[in-house]
Amino acid sequence: MPLIQVDMFEGRGPEIKREFVEAMTRExxxxxxxxxxxxxxxxxxxxxxxxxxxxxxxxxxx
Amino acid sequence: MPLIQVDMFEGRGPEIKREFVEAMTRExxxxxxxxxxxxxxxxxxxxxxxxxxxxxxxxxxx
Amino acid sequence: MPLIQVDMFEGRGPEIKREFVEAMTRExxxxxxxxxxxxxxxxxxxxxxxxxxxxxxxxxxx
Amino acid sequence: MPLIQVDMFEGRGPEIKREFVEAMTRExxxxxxxxxxxxxxxxxxxxxxxxxxxxxxxxxxx
Amino acid sequence: MPLIQVDMFEGRGPEIKREFVEAMTRExxxxxxxxxxxxxxxxxxxxxxxxxxxxxxxxxxx
Amino acid sequence: MPLIQVDMFEGRGPEIKREFVEAMTRExxxxxxxxxxxxxxxxxxxxxxxxxxxxxxxxxxx
Known part of the structure; x- marks a missing residue:
C-alpha cells in the first residue's frame, strides 16, 4: 500500500502531472x-x- | 498529544468540517x-x- | 479518498489501535x-x- | 539533511517568511x-x- | 526541488530501496x-x- | 499555532534535541x-x- 506524497514547485500543468503519476505508479x-x-x-x-x-x-x- | 492530519478532496463546506473535527476529536x-x-x-x-x-x-x- | 495521518505518543497496544481506526473510519x-x-x-x-x-x-x- | 515542514496560519507576508527561514536555518x-x-x-x-x-x-x- | 515522501509496509531490504529511489529519481x-x-x-x-x-x-x- | 515537523538523520542524542527544540521554539x-x-x-x-x-x-x- 505505498503512499507517495510529492511536494513540487507550482506551475506544472495537468498533462505533466498525468504523466508523472503514471510513471511513478508504474515504477x-x-x-x-x-x-x-x-x-x-x-x-x-x-x-x-x-x-x-x-x-x-x-x-x-x- | 495526538496530531491528526487529514487530506480530503476539496469541496467540503465549513459545516461539514466543523462536524468532522468535532467527531474526530470526540472519538x-x-x-x-x-x-x-x-x-x-x-x-x-x-x-x-x-x-x-x-x-x-x-x-x-x- | 480521505487520508488520515495520526501522530501519537508511543505505547498504545493493538487493541486500542484497532478500536481507534474503526472509530475514525466510521465517523x-x-x-x-x-x-x-x-x-x-x-x-x-x-x-x-x-x-x-x-x-x-x-x-x-x- | 534536515527537512523542516512548517504549518502556520495563513497571513504572514514575504518579509516575515524570509526572516523566519533565515532564523530557522541558522539555528x-x-x-x-x-x-x-x-x-x-x-x-x-x-x-x-x-x-x-x-x-x-x-x-x-x- | 521535488520532495518525495513514501510510506510503505516495512520489510523491503536495501537492494529494493536502492532500486526504488533510483527509479523514482530518474522518472x-x-x-x-x-x-x-x-x-x-x-x-x-x-x-x-x-x-x-x-x-x-x-x-x-x- | 505553528506546527513544525523535522526529519533528520538519526543519531542525535537528547541534549542536542533539547537544545534544538528550545532554539526553534524561541525563534x-x-x-x-x-x-x-x-x-x-x-x-x-x-x-x-x-x-x-x-x-x-x-x-x-x-
Missing amino acids: TCRVLKCEPGAVQIILRDVKKSDWASSGVLWSEKK | TCRVLKCEPGAVQIILRDVKKSDWASSGVLWSEKK | TCRVLKCEPGAVQIILRDVKKSDWASSGVLWSEKK | TCRVLKCEPGAVQIILRDVKKSDWASSGVLWSEKK | TCRVLKCEPGAVQIILRDVKKSDWASSGVLWSEKK | TCRVLKCEPGAVQIILRDVKKSDWASSGVLWSEKK
Whole structure:
C-alpha cells in the first residue's frame, strides 16, 4: 500500500502531472511488486515563496 | 498529544468540517483517553487533479 | 479518498489501535459521506523525547 | 539533511517568511552542526477554517 | 526541488530501496525536467499494525 | 499555532534535541509573534538507508 506524497514547485500543468503519476505508479509497482490499485499519490504545489534552501526562499534566489 | 492530519478532496463546506473535527476529536479522546485540548487537527483540501490512485488522477477517472 | 495521518505518543497496544481506526473510519464515512474502502489511516508512534510543546520535550516535562 | 515542514496560519507576508527561514536555518545549522545548504524548509499556510484544537476550528473560536 | 515522501509496509531490504529511489529519481527528472540533485526522497517503513484501510488494520486482515 | 515537523538523520542524542527544540521554539515565537505554548515540534529520526538525494541513498554515498 505505498503512499507517495510529492511536494513540487507550482506551475506544472495537468498533462505533466498525468504523466508523472503514471510513471511513478508504474515504477513503484515494478520495483516494489505491488498492484497499481495499491498506489496512492498526492501532489502538493508549493510556491517558491514557501520553499527555502540554504536559508533563502526560492522566490528570492538570484 | 495526538496530531491528526487529514487530506480530503476539496469541496467540503465549513459545516461539514466543523462536524468532522468535532467527531474526530470526540472519538480520539474516548479511545485514546486524552483531553480534547490535546488534539490538533489539520485539514488539507486536495484537488482531484492532484490525487492519483492506480496511476490515474481522480480528475481524469470516468 | 480521505487520508488520515495520526501522530501519537508511543505505547498504545493493538487493541486500542484497532478500536481507534474503526472509530475514525466510521465517523469519517458518516460525516464526509464516503465508503469505508476509501479511508486510509496511517498511525505514527512518536517518542516523548521527539515531541516538544512550549519548547520542552515531553520526556523532560515535570 | 534536515527537512523542516512548517504549518502556520495563513497571513504572514514575504518579509516575515524570509526572516523566519533565515532564523530557522541558522539555528538548525548551529545546533545540529550542518551546512546551510543541507537545510530544506517548506512552509504551508493553513486557513483557520482548516485547523482545529479542542475539537473546534480556529475560525469559530471566540 | 521535488520532495518525495513514501510510506510503505516495512520489510523491503536495501537492494529494493536502492532500486526504488533510483527509479523514482530518474522518472521524476525525466517528466518534471529537473536535475537529480534536486530530488529528495524519504522512505518511511510502516508496520501493518499501523496502517488501516476500510477501518481494519492490515495486521488483522485475512 | 505553528506546527513544525523535522526529519533528520538519526543519531542525535537528547541534549542536542533539547537544545534544538528550545532554539526553534524561541525563534518561531520571536519572528512569528506567537506564544511558546502554541508551538508544537515533532522530530523524526530517519536512517541514512531511508533518505536519498540525487537518486542515491545516503547509506551508499561515498
